[in-house]
Amino acid sequence: MDVRDRYAGEASRLDCSGCLIIPGNVCAHHHLYSSLARGMPYHLEPPQNFLQILQRIWWRLDRALDASTVRWSAWVGGLESLLAGTTTIVDHHASPNAIEGSLDEVAAALGDLGARSILCYEVSDRDGPERATAGIEENRRFLEDSSFGLARGMVGAHASFTLSEETLSACVDLARSKNAGIHIHVAEDAADERDAEARFRTRVVTRLAAAEALGGRALLAHCIHLDDAELEVVRDSGAMAVHNPRSNMNNRVGHAPVGSFDRLALGTDGIGSDMFAESKAAYWRARESDPSIGPGWVLERLAASAHFAGSVLGEPLLGSIESGAAADLVVLEYDPPAPLTEENLAGHWVFGISSRHVRDVIVAGRPVVRDREPTQAEREPMLKESREVAQQLWTRMEEIDPHPFEPAGGS
Numbered sequence: 503m504d505v506r507d508r509y510a511g512e513a514s515r516l517d518c519s520g521c522l523i524i525p526g527n528v529c530a531h532h533h534l535y536s537s538l539a540r541g542m543p544y545h546l547e548p549p550q551n552f553l554q555i556l557q558r559i560w561w562r563l564d565r566a567l568d569a570s571t572v573r574w575s576a577w578v579g580g581l582e583s584l585l586a587g588t589t590t591i592v593d594h595h596a597s598p599n600a601i602e603g604s605l606d607e608v609a610a611a612l613g614d615l616g617a618r619s620i621l622c623y624e625v626s627d628r629d630g631p632e633r634a635t636a637g638i639e640e641n642r643r644f645l646e647d648s649s650f651g652l653a654r655g656m657v658g659a660h661a662s663f664t665l666s667e668e669t670l671s672a673c674v675d676l677a678r679s680k681n682a683g684i685h686i687h688v689a690e691d692a693a694d695e696r697d698a699e700a701r702f703r704t705r706v707v708t709r710l711a712a713a714e715a716l717g718g719r720a721l722l723a724h725c726i727h728l729d730d731a732e733l734e735v736v737r738d739s740g741a742m743a744v745h746n747p748r749s750n751m752n753n754r755v756g757h758a759p760v761g762s763f764d765r766l767a768l769g770t771d772g773i774g775s776d777m778f779a780e781s782k783a784a785y786w787r788a789r790e791s792d793p794s795i796g797p798g799w800v801l802e803r804l805a806a807s808a809h810f811a812g813s814v815l816g817e818p819l820l821g822s823i824e825s826g827a828a829a830d831l832v833v834l835e836y837d838p839p840a841p842l843t844e845e846n847l848a849g850h851w852v853f854g855i856s857s858r859h860v861r862d863v864i865v866a867g868r869p870v871v872r873d874r875e876p877t878q879a880e881r882e883p884m885l886k887e888s889r890e891v892a893q894q895l896w897t898r899m900e901e902i903d904p905h906p907f908e909p910a911g912g913s
């Protein structure tokens with residue numbers, strides 16, 4: 503296979519004899535800012551529900567982030583993505599005490615590694631109106647910035663239950679003015695629905711539809727607690743729902759009605775970016791509820807993720823290997839113990855292939871992983887430093903109290 507490095511203008515040759523070559527995986531919902539939380543100590547009362555997980559863990563971590571730790575988090579997460587064969591990351595970022603310029607930090611870290619990304623800042627009223635406004639401005643600033651070749655923007659919004667009507671409306675106005683989509687958490691927990699009913703006498707999706715936040719460019723993470731009417735609105739809108747099975751099990755928020763969507767992508771919600779592992783978890787959890795689901799279902803989810811990302815990135819053939827498609831390729835050193843054909847790839851995917859088979863990764867024609875090592879970074883010294891940075895972040899976080907924000911309607 504000839505690999506043309508668009509950046510260096512040099513052609514190189516990669517011996518892929520006996521290997522399986524697939525399009526790069528896409529993670530359709532990520533939180534790279536959580537990358538340094540792995541193994542983090544926890545000294546408070548154990549959280550009993552989803553809201554307490556946010557109040558006691560993630561809304562303390564995000565407030566401890568500064569520009570440097572935002573960049574380190576993105577770099578560490580981006581490195582793991584590429585090594586796992588994930589070439590495009592759709593991220594949802596929050597750092598309430600370092601908002602301005604934060605998306606540049608994420609884009610620069612991923613750009614250094616050679617990964618593609620679709621970035622947004624998570625607008626929310628939970629930290630007050632000034633930060634809500636700053637979040638909107640950060641999305642605007644990034645959407646107007648064209649200096650990051652492999653990164654594009656969306657308008658990020660946290661979730662209905664932390665958004666006022668004014669803030670939601672400002673997000674929609676920005677998205678409309680920039681021809682961008684809204685990336686938002688939808689009914690991840692029943693508390694989101696209870697809040698919408700208590701504050702607006704309506705359901706989350708109905709509220710978002712009335713605000714004109716839906717449509718074909720919208721990305722709706724989770725969509726677990728939707729009723730039949732909401733599911734119909736999501737289908738009719740053309741919005742893409744994103745299923746995050748490992749996170750949903752970890753947070754005990756329930757299983758999304760995965761068979762009820764016309765458009766359903768797959769994300770990790772921050773639990774790394776190994777889409778082989780996520781797709782296996784998606785398959786097994788779906789099978790537990792519905793035995794009619796087959797292995798091909800997960801490949802369809804990954805194709806949907808790539809199709810959505812491709813539409814934002816201006817690469818309509820992303821996720822395919824054909825003339826004119828983006829040269830985002832993963833070389834798998836997979837020696838199948840049984841016949842492997844086009845027809846039974848999904849079976850091998852679910853029961854055999856994993857990120858340990860990833861040998862080389864190419865993004866936009868540029869080799870970014872070769873022989874399981876990043877080509878654009880020195881892994882060992884960087885990870886040594888990231889462990890020190892993570893320790894400092896954990897120490898700062900110890901000083902931050904649980905977040906006081908409470909939704910209407912109870913947690």
Ligand SMILES: [Zn+2]
Binds near residue numbers: 531532533687723771
């Ligand atoms: Zn999320």
